[in-house]
Amino acid sequence: MPKQKSHSGAKKRFKVNKSGTVKYAKPNRGHFLAKKAKSRKRKLRKGGYLSGEQASNVRKMINA
Numbered sequence: 001m002p003k004q005k006s007h008s009g010a011k012k013r014f015k016v017n018k019s020g021t022v023k024y025a026k027p028n029r030g031h032f033l034a035k036k037a038k039s040r041k042r043k044l045r046k047g048g049y050l051s052g053e054q055a056s057n058v059r060k061m062i063n064a
Helices: 008-013 038-045 052-061
Strands: 014-016 022-025 047-050
Touching (some): 008 014, 014 052, 022 052, 047 052
Antiparallel strands (some): 022 047
């Protein structure tokens, strides 16, 4: 049976750390930033981490 292909969209959006945690960039930082509060934009700069079932699903998608 051939190798399983990685999910191209997931590869671009998620990064798996050495410890196995899945990191992602928070959404809503693209445009229409004038109407968003400073504090909200500042919080969106930091990445987020997936846990549990979501993290395992992403790991399967990117074959990590």
